[in-house]
Amino acid sequence: MPSEPGDHEPDEGSSTADRALTxxxxxxxxxxxxxxxxxxxxxxxxxxxxxxxxxxxxxxxxxxxxxxxxxxxxxxxxxxxxxxxxxxxxxxxxxxxxxxxxxxxxxxxxxxxxxxxxxxxxxxxxxxxxxxxxxxxxxxxxxxxxxxxxxxxxxxxxxxxxxxxxxxxxxxxxxxxxxxxxxxxxxxxxxxxxxxxxxxxxxxxFVPSIVKVVTTLTYRQEVTVQGRASTQEVQVQHQLDALAPYLLPVLVTAGTYLLIKKFRLKPVWIIALVAVVGVTLGWLGWFAPTLPEVAR
Known part of the structure; x- marks a missing residue:
C-alpha cells in the first residue's frame, strides 16, 4: 500500500537517495x-x-x-x-x-x-x-x-x-x-x-555602527560647591557613555530580536513598529541619532 505524505521523516526519505542531478x-x-x-x-x-x-x-x-x-x-x-x-x-x-x-x-x-x-x-x-x-x-x-x-x-x-x-x-x-x-x-x-x-x-x-540612537533626556540634581548649593543639569546620555557605551543600540537590537523569537512577529511588522516608535520619540524630543551640538 502506498504510504501517505508525512508517514516518515522527510529528512531520511529514500525519494532522493537513488536520484542524481545532472x-x-x-x-x-x-x-x-x-x-x-x-x-x-x-x-x-x-x-x-x-x-x-x-x-x-x-x-x-x-x-x-x-x-x-x-x-x-x-x-x-x-x-x-x-x-x-x-x-x-x-x-x-x-x-x-x-x-x-x-x-x-x-x-x-x-x-x-x-x-x-x-x-x-x-x-x-x-x-x-x-x-x-x-x-x-x-x-x-x-x-x-x-x-x-x-x-x-x-x-x-x-x-x-x-x-x-x-x-x-x-x-x-x-x-x-x-x-x-x-x-x-x-x-x-x-x-x-x-x-x-x-x-x-x-x-x-556591527551594532554600534549600524544602530544610531541616543537619549536627549536630562535630569537635575542638587550639588554643593564651596558651600553653595546649586542645581546642576545632567545629560543622561553622558552618564550612559561613561558606564555602558552603546547600551541603547544594544537594547534596541535585543528588543527586535525578542519580538522575532518570542512573539514571532513578522519582520515587516517589526520594521513598522520601530519606525512608529522612533518617529514618536524623536518628535517628543526624547531620542535622536546623535546629541545636539548645544547639549555636548
Missing part, C-alpha cells in the same frame, strides 16, 4: 541564483525567494512526488539572508548537495549555520575592502578624464564577481556531497552551534 540541473540552479538572488529581495524573508527559485529545478528533479516537491519549496522559502557574493553561492551549493544526498534537514541546517558568519565575512571583504580599492582607482582615473576608469571598474566588478560566485557554488556542491556522507555524531549540530556563536559575535560588533 550538470544541466546544477547549471540551471546557478544561473537562477545569479539573476534572481537580489532582484527578489524583500523585507519579510529577504533572499529566501531567490534561494527557493534557484533550488526549484533541483527539487523538481529529486522529488517526482508532488507533495515532496511542494514541501521542499516551502522549506527553502524560510528566512535567508547572507552576502550575495561570498556566502550565498557557497550555501546554495552545499544545500543542493544535501538535498541530493537525501539529508533534507541538513540542507536547512547548513543554511542556518552559515548565513550569519558568511554575511559578515563576505560584506567585509567585498564592500569594505575590494570595492573600496577598485572604485577608488576607477574614480581617480575618471576624474583625470581617462576613459579607462569606468571600463576598469566595470571589468573588475563583473568578471571577478561572476567567477568567484561560480567557483563557490560548484566547489561547495562537491564538498557538500562528501560532508553529507560523513554527517554523524552531531557534527552538524556542533557546526551550527559554533557558527551561531560566531554570527552573534559578528552581529554584536
Amino acid at each position: 550538470r544541466s540541473d546544477l547549471t540551471r540552479a546557478f544561473w537562477r541564483y545569479f539573476w534572481s538572488f537580489q532582484i527578489s529581495w524583500n523585507y519579510e524573508r529577504m533572499q529566501a525567494l531567490g534561494f527557493a527559485y534557484a533550488m526549484e529545478p533541483v527539487l523538481r528533479r529529486l522529488n517526482p512526488d508532488r507533495e515532496a516537491y511542494a514541501e521542499g519549496l516551502r522549506r527553502h522559502l524560510q528566512f535567508f539572508n547572507t552576502s550575495p557574493f561570498i556566502g550565498g553561492p557557497l550555501v546554495l551549493g552545499a544545500a543542493v548537495a544535501m538535498e541530493e544526498a537525501g539529508a533534507k534537514s541538513s540542507a536547512h541546517g547548513v543554511k542556518v549555520a552559515l548565513m550569519g558568519p558568511l554575511a559578515g565575512i563576505g560584506d567585509t571583504l567585498v564592500f569594505a575592502l575590494y570595492n573600496s580599492v577598485v572604485f577608488t582607482i576607477g574614480a581617480s582615473w575618471a576624474l583625470q578624464g581617462n576613459i579607462f576608469g569606468p571600463i576598469f571598474t566595470a571589468l573588475m566588478v563583473l568578471v571577478p564577481y561572476f567567477a568567484v560566485r561560480r567557483w563557490q557554488f560548484f566547489w561547495a556542491y562537491a564538498q557538500g556531497r562528501k560532508l553529507a556522507a560523513r554527517l554523524a555524531g552531531g557534527a552538524l549540530a556542533r557546526l551550527t552551534e559554533g557558527a551561531t556563536v560566531l554570527g552573534l559575535i559578528v552581529l554584536g560588533g
Whole structure:
C-alpha cells in the first residue's frame, strides 16, 4: 500500500537517495541564483525567494512526488539572508548537495549555520575592502578624464564577481556531497552551534555602527560647591557613555530580536513598529541619532 505524505521523516526519505542531478540541473540552479538572488529581495524573508527559485529545478528533479516537491519549496522559502557574493553561492551549493544526498534537514541546517558568519565575512571583504580599492582607482582615473576608469571598474566588478560566485557554488556542491556522507555524531549540530556563536559575535560588533540612537533626556540634581548649593543639569546620555557605551543600540537590537523569537512577529511588522516608535520619540524630543551640538 502506498504510504501517505508525512508517514516518515522527510529528512531520511529514500525519494532522493537513488536520484542524481545532472550538470544541466546544477547549471540551471546557478544561473537562477545569479539573476534572481537580489532582484527578489524583500523585507519579510529577504533572499529566501531567490534561494527557493534557484533550488526549484533541483527539487523538481529529486522529488517526482508532488507533495515532496511542494514541501521542499516551502522549506527553502524560510528566512535567508547572507552576502550575495561570498556566502550565498557557497550555501546554495552545499544545500543542493544535501538535498541530493537525501539529508533534507541538513540542507536547512547548513543554511542556518552559515548565513550569519558568511554575511559578515563576505560584506567585509567585498564592500569594505575590494570595492573600496577598485572604485577608488576607477574614480581617480575618471576624474583625470581617462576613459579607462569606468571600463576598469566595470571589468573588475563583473568578471571577478561572476567567477568567484561560480567557483563557490560548484566547489561547495562537491564538498557538500562528501560532508553529507560523513554527517554523524552531531557534527552538524556542533557546526551550527559554533557558527551561531560566531554570527552573534559578528552581529554584536556591527551594532554600534549600524544602530544610531541616543537619549536627549536630562535630569537635575542638587550639588554643593564651596558651600553653595546649586542645581546642576545632567545629560543622561553622558552618564550612559561613561558606564555602558552603546547600551541603547544594544537594547534596541535585543528588543527586535525578542519580538522575532518570542512573539514571532513578522519582520515587516517589526520594521513598522520601530519606525512608529522612533518617529514618536524623536518628535517628543526624547531620542535622536546623535546629541545636539548645544547639549555636548
